[in-house]
Amino acid sequence: MTSTIILSVLALSILGIILGLAIGLISKLFGVATDPKVDLVLELLPGANCGGCGKAGCADFARALVSGEASPGQCPVSSQEVMAQIAQVLGMALEAPDKKIAVVLCGGDIQQTKVKTLYNGVNDCISAMLVAGGPKSCAYGCLGMASCARACPFNAIEIINGLAVVHNELCVGCGVCVKTCPRNLIKLVPAEAKVHIYCSSPEKAALKMKVCNVPCIACRKCVKSGEEGQFTINGFRVEVNYDNYPGEDIVSKAGCPKNCLLTAAQHLEIERNEEAGEVVA
Amino acid sequence: MTQESLLNVLELTVGAMLVYNFVLSRFLGICPFLGVSRRLDTALGMSAAVVFVMTISSAITATIYNLGLKKTFLINGTEVNLLFLKVLIFIAVIAALVQIVEVLLQKFSPPLYKALGIYLPLITTNCAVLGAAMLNSVNDRGIWESTVFSFFSALGFGLALVLFSSLRERLDLSAVPRPFQGMAIALITAGILAMAFVGFSGLC
Amino acid sequence: MNEQAINKDLKIVSFKGGVHPQKDGKILSKKASIQTAPLLERYQVIVSQNIGAPPKVVVSAGDEVKKGQLLAEAAGFVSVPLHSPTSGKVEGLVDIPGPMGVMTQAISILADGKDEWTELPASIDWRNSDADTLKKRIMECGIVGMGGAAFPSHVKLSPPPDKKVDYMIINGAECEPYLTADHRVMLEEPEKVLEGAAILGRAAGVKNVVVAVEINKVDAINAMMEKAAQFNVGIVGMKVQYPQGAEKQLIYAVTRRKVPTGALPADVGCIVQNAGTAAAVAEAVNAGIPLIERVTTITGEPVVNPGNWRLRLGTPISEALKLCGGVKCEPGKLILGGPMMGFAQRSTGVSVMKNTSGILLLDKSDVTQYESSPCIRCGRCLEACPMNLQPSALSQLAEAGQYENALKYNVMDCIECGACAFACPAHRPLVQHIRRLKAEIRNRTKKEIKK
Numbered sequence: 001m002t003s004t005i006i007l008s009v010l011a012l013s014i015l016g017i018i019l020g021l022a023i024g025l026i027s028k029l030f031g032v033a034t035d036p037k038v039d040l041v042l043e044l045l046p047g048a049n050c051g052g053c054g055k056a057g058c059a060d061f062a063r064a065l066v067s068g069e070a071s072p073g074q075c076p077v078s079s080q081e082v083m084a085q086i087a088q089v090l091g092m093a094l095e096a097p098d099k100k101i102a103v104v105l106c107g108g109d110i111q112q113t114k115v116k117t118l119y120n121g122v123n124d125c126i127s128a129m130l131v132a133g134g135p136k137s138c139a140y141g142c143l144g145m146a147s148c149a150r151a152c153p154f155n156a157i158e159i160i161n162g163l164a165v166v167h168n169e170l171c172v173g174c175g176v177c178v179k180t181c182p183r184n185l186i187k188l189v190p191a192e193a194k195v196h197i198y199c200s201s202p203e204k205a206a207l208k209m210k211v212c213n214v215p216c217i218a219c220r221k222c223v224k225s226g227e228e229g230q231f232t233i234n235g236f237r238v239e240v241n242y243d244n245y246p247g248e249d250i251v252s253k254a255g256c257p258k259n260c261l262l263t264a265a266q267h268l269e270i271e272r273n274e275e276a277g278e279v280v281a
Numbered sequence: 282m283t284q285e286s287l288l289n290v291l292e293l294t295v296g297a298m299l300v301y302n303f304v305l306s307r308f309l310g311i312c313p314f315l316g317v318s319r320r321l322d323t324a325l326g327m328s329a330a331v332v333f334v335m336t337i338s339s340a341i342t343a344t345i346y347n348l349g350l351k352k353t354f355l356i357n358g359t360e361v362n363l364l365f366l367k368v369l370i371f372i373a374v375i376a377a378l379v380q381i382v383e384v385l386l387q388k389f390s391p392p393l394y395k396a397l398g399i400y401l402p403l404i405t406t407n408c409a410v411l412g413a414a415m416l417n418s419v420n421d422r423g424i425w426e427s428t429v430f431s432f433f434s435a436l437g438f439g440l441a442l443v444l445f446s447s448l449r450e451r452l453d454l455s456a457v458p459r460p461f462q463g464m465a466i467a468l469i470t471a472g473i474l475a476m477a478f479v480g481f482s483g484l485c
Numbered sequence: 486m487n488e489q490a491i492n493k494d495l496k497i498v499s500f501k502g503g504v505h506p507q508k509d510g511k512i513l514s515k516k517a518s519i520q521t522a523p524l525l526e527r528y529q530v531i532v533s534q535n536i537g538a539p540p541k542v543v544v545s546a547g548d549e550v551k552k553g554q555l556l557a558e559a560a561g562f563v564s565v566p567l568h569s570p571t572s573g574k575v576e577g578l579v580d581i582p583g584p585m586g587v588m589t590q591a592i593s594i595l596a597d598g599k600d601e602w603t604e605l606p607a608s609i610d611w612r613n614s615d616a617d618t619l620k621k622r623i624m625e626c627g628i629v630g631m632g633g634a635a636f637p638s639h640v641k642l643s644p645p646p647d648k649k650v651d652y653m654i655i656n657g658a659e660c661e662p663y664l665t666a667d668h669r670v671m672l673e674e675p676e677k678v679l680e681g682a683a684i685l686g687r688a689a690g691v692k693n694v695v696v697a698v699e700i701n702k703v704d705a706i707n708a709m710m711e712k713a714a715q716f717n718v719g720i721v722g723m724k725v726q727y728p729q730g731a732e733k734q735l736i737y738a739v740t741r742r743k744v745p746t747g748a749l750p751a752d753v754g755c756i757v758q759n760a761g762t763a764a765a766v767a768e769a770v771n772a773g774i775p776l777i778e779r780v781t782t783i784t785g786e787p788v789v790n791p792g793n794w795r796l797r798l799g800t801p802i803s804e805a806l807k808l809c810g811g812v813k814c815e816p817g818k819l820i821l822g823g824p825m826m827g828f829a830q831r832s833t834g835v836s837v838m839k840n841t842s843g844i845l846l847l848d849k850s851d852v853t854q855y856e857s858s859p860c861i862r863c864g865r866c867l868e869a870c871p872m873n874l875q876p877s878a879l880s881q882l883a884e885a886g887q888y889e890n891a892l893k894y895n896v897m898d899c900i901e902c903g904a905c906a907f908a909c910p911a912h913r914p915l916v917q918h919i920r921r922l923k924a925e926i927r928n929r930t931k932k933e934i935k936k
Contacts, residue, residue, distance in 0.1 A: 001359075003356040003357055003359050003361050004359075004361045004362075004363075007354065007356060007361050007363060008363055008366055011349070011363060011366065011370075012366065012369070012370070012373075015370060015373060015374075016373065019373060019374065019377035020377075022377060022381065023377055023380050023381060023384075026381045026384050026385065027384050030384050030385055030388040030389075031384055031387075031388070032384075032387045032388050032391075059395065116831060117586075117831045118854070120854050120855075121914050121917050122857075122914050122917045122918060122921070124921070126921055126924075126925070127914075127917050127918070127920075127921045130917065130920050130921060130924060131586070131917070132585055132586020132587065132828075132829075132831070133585075133586055133587050139587075453885065454878075454881035454882060454884070454885050454887075455859065455860070455881065456859040
């Protein structure tokens with residue numbers, strides 16, 4: 001009995017030593033030094049791999065963070081605490097960025113706009129643009145075929161009545177939708193800016209009104225009701241100046257005749273409550 | 282070659298690879314099979330790693346078994362046999378080998394190392410590698426036969442992995458119904474692939 | 486169907502793949518001889534009609550112009566001038582619906598009814614002329630590829646000096662269903678086509694000049710074979726298959742040479758020109774006549790009297806349809822070109838351009854509004870693709886947005902002929918998927934270059 005025990009202990013010890021030596025030798029000869037910080041940071045990151053930081057995935061971003069090429073603020077998905085933790089691991093000070101969210105600057109759902117042709121093809125905005133610029137009468141409006149909604153990694157965009165609407169609570173501002181929209185309707189704006197002008201068409205008012213019920217006709221009512229510099233006039237349309245945006249009370253103060261100046265909440269409310277009727281052709 | 286030795290060779294090669302495929306007939310090593318088979322390049326990398334680990338570990342464990350564990354030693358008049366340490370020793374050898382493979386992979390192919398990630402240490406606790414070693418000892422094979430058997434078993438594992446990853450790449454593009462998306466359709470496909478491999482039975 | 490028999494000496498060739506639409510549609514107009522459209526009150530000539538730079542307009546509102554007078558001059562090497570279709574007064578630049586669905590600029594000309602020619606350049610004795618003189622005349626007369634591409638012909642005739650060209654192939658395939666314009670031109674004016682072919686051969690410095698015609702046009706083949714010898718031009722027959730008229734397939738059928746990926750016909754020593762273009766070249770060189778009119782097939786089941794009409798540039802489609810007696814029932818689609826690769830229009834305000842080979846109205850029953858279903862892996866599209874691609878895999882990659890993988894499947898080789906979509910039993914919009922892949926890949930390449 002004892003001889004079995006002694007022999008087995010001896011055998012295992014010798015095996016262990018040989019294997020240990022082998023591993024140690026190979027590690028010494030071929031080992032690659034990795035910074036343990038990279039793994040720590042990678043664990044702290046949300047792991048969505050959305051690319052919002054501009055890098056190819058969270059692992060790439062972690063490496064960039066440790067090597068000093070990137071700052072934790074670049075990750076739009078991480079919360080403030082996560083960013084603070086990462087900053088602590090890296091031993092750097094944290095600048096607090098403004099949270100940005102996306103907004104689709106168009107109010108032309110199927111009730112409010114006209115369709116110029118029957119489109120019979122792939123149900124996707126980018127594909128539709130290849131066929132004579134898409135079926136909508138307004139050449140600058142939202143096509144409503146959900147390319148942006150499908151691209152959003154957080155399912156924050158909903159198509160209501162043929163119009164893309166961003167849900168503010170779900171949006172993290174990663175910017176994928178901005179790159180996807182073939183008509184460049186989506187903008188990243190400060191999260192606190194609640195008022196928007198839902199029209200992106202640079203056409204003259206008379207032409208716009210032929211194809212849409214809610215265009216911005218550049219009547220300047222909002223500009224006059226607001227303070228200096230809150231709006232910029234860009235050709236035949238007015239835009240909100242997101243560096244100096246107005247408060248929510250501007251909507252009632254200005255009384256936009258086309259119901260184009262709205263808060264995000266009002267816009268969502270209107271879209272939800274519109275009856276799904278026939279397409280205005 | 283006598284008929285018996287020919288049958289033996291066939292059993293060790295074609296049998297190990299196709300008829301008694303480790304993944305699709307014996308159902309060993311399902312974890313890396315389902316985990317790494319999303320893309321063809323990672324599947325190929327994983328197969329290469331498994332072939333290496335399985336062959337070398339089987340060679341070493343078969344040596345230890347044939348020269349050490351099988352024999353009974355006479356010490357101080359008592360007969361001592363260490364066969365009960367089989368599993369322990371096999372696992373220790375496999376674990377060490379996987380560590381070495383990990384270090385080598387990190388040095389010589391960092392992208393593959395990154396891609397395989399967690400699945401590399403999973404080869405350690407993988408029932409496929411241990412299974413090969415155990416099957417060799419249970420069937421009391423010599424060192425040379427054990428190595429050949431494990432090499433072809435690993436090739437069979439790799440074959441199943443490559444086939445499955447190609448299927449999965451195509452499945453990813455198809456319009457799979459909602460309830461079946463993800464792991465569900467993968468398992469169903471694996472089952473059908475296993476049924477296909479039953480067609481090899483009776484080959485040898 | 487064919488009253489005449491095919492000449493025994495005719496060599497018949499083909500290519501791999503393609504489809505054969507059973508309902509040819511050519512029966513509607515292939516017996517209709519070419520009629521010349523009467524003078525209209527107003528012509529709206531679209532400015533941008535060719536690949537390359539659009540010409541620069543040199544007339545202004547109020548100018549009096551004569552027929553054939555220069556309206557816009559070429560802007561650069563890859564550009565051709567534009568000439569007036571009739572005499573009259575320039576009303577100015579207007580925005581009319583373009584063939585691609587967006588508004589485009591056009592020169593509106595109010596005809597004065599006199600239809601007087603401007604002074605035309607002298608006739609050239611092409612047999613004793615050098616290539617540069619011929620190419621200059623072809624350019625000055627605004628000749629572009631009239632088969633549909635509208636590529637400036639003089640540019641095609643000037644390949645880079647390191648590319649040795651030994652074959653001039655005249656494309657008389659007209660493989661699109663319904664279209665019969667080239668057929669009638671070859672049948673009624675064979676000498677013009679053959680002479681044009683010989684001129685093109687001389688302009689490119691090429692010995693072998695061949696006119697390739699599909700064998701469903703036996704009368705045209707026979708008409709040309711009679712006169713071919715005097716111009717030293719060969720005639721080759723081709724099996725009826727779509728898209729036999731596509732450049733790469735045509736070259737393979739006639740010469741058995743394969744144009745590699747991303748390469749041009751000149752890289753395998755061939756130049757391809759349309760039969761209508763050849764006829765226009767003959768007129769330009771012999772009489773100095775610029776390209777101001779062309780033969781167009783106006784056809785379709787809803788059309789009262791389908792036919793082949795010689796229409797001037799700038800003829801509104803609405804007027805062209807009136808020539809055929811209008812429509813007898815509400816059409817499903819209006820297409821400029823053929824049903825396979827033509828463009829559906831949303832307005833009859835579009836006007837005839839240099840490459841308008843057909844004005845096609847499709848009946849409602851032929852235009853289905855369908856829901857596309859998932860790929861059933863039948864493989865018909867693989868059999869149909871003349872470029873040996875996998876449209877089924879490409880469409881799935883498009884739906885999944887995998888652009889890098891699409892490059893591995895050679896998506897940029899696709900000639901967008903539509904044979905795959907025609908063959909697909911699941912009604913998948915394959916060509917649209919592939920177009921999206923190509924557009925996205927081109928965008929990305931452009932962004933990469935910018936970086």
